[in-house]
Amino acid sequence: GENVEQHPSTLSVQEGDSAVIKCTYSDSASNYFPWYKQELGKGPQLIIDIRSNVGEKKDQRIAVTLNKTAKHFSLHITETQPEDSAVYFCAASKGSGGYQKVTFGIGTKLQVIP
Amino acid sequence: DTEVTQTPKHLVMGMTNKKSLKCEQHMGHRAMYWYKQKAKKPPELMFVYSYEKLSINESVPSRFSPECPNSSLLNLHLHALQPEDSALYLCASSQVTGYSNQPQHFGDGTRLSIL
Numbered sequence: 134g135e136n137v138e139q140h141p142s143t144l145s146v147q148e149g150d151s152a153v154i155k156c157t158y159s160d161s162a163s164n165y166f167p168w169y170k171q172e173l174g175k176g177p178q179l180i181i182d183i184r185s186n187v188g189e190k191k192d193q194r195i196a197v198t199l200n201k202t203a204k205h206f207s208l209h210i211t212e213t214q215p216e217d218s219a220v221y222f223c224a225a226s227k228g229s230g231g232y233q234k235v236t237f238g239i240g241t242k243l244q245v246i247p
Numbered sequence: 248d249t250e251v252t253q254t255p256k257h258l259v260m261g262m263t264n265k266k267s268l269k270c271e272q273h274m275g276h277r278a279m280y281w282y283k284q285k286a287k288k289p290p291e292l293m294f295v296y297s298y299e300k301l302s303i304n305e306s307v308p309s310r311f312s313p314e315c316p317n318s319s320l321l322n323l324h325l326h327a328l329q330p331e332d333s334a335l336y337l338c339a340s341s342q343v344t345g346y347s348n349q350p351q352h353f354g355d356g357t358r359l360s361i362l
Binding site: 228 | 251253278292296303337341343344345346348349351352356
């Protein structure tokens, strides 16, 4: 089955700096890669996703890159703010539009220091 | 506010009790999921329903019994749980398009404590 590795497990940055979280996956058939943010007491919320036919996607301060050859993808957050503090999960899944079995990384606890 | 609503938010029960968790979505999604999440861990898939039929059971103990009575509602019936079953139980839903994977939308979960 799919195996997703995520690092670092914890990350502290100063407000205004950038944060980068990296993930690798093992199954070359995986074709969909969502990123989730989970705040304390809440469920995971999708923040950005990327499909295997795209190399990069950006949404305001958040960007994701995908390298299919190396089987790794990364989340970049620029101009970090205290409200970005949360646990971030990368994930991978495969399929063609039916229900999905998503494999999550272990999570990265991001702390943005004001 | 999430579009997937879970009730109750918190539940404390004894090992001999029977209780149910409820999940509701009105986004027209035809795939619904139950996950278990322990502290400082990622969500672990338990069950998947597609078009109200059970499609995946990840070898979950029979003390957990899922039910999908209609396309908007997902229940998880609990009976004779163990202390190690204490966790956050998350429900999610996703569109079924037939051509590309769609994101799963999560509720805020039910925090379950077994005494």
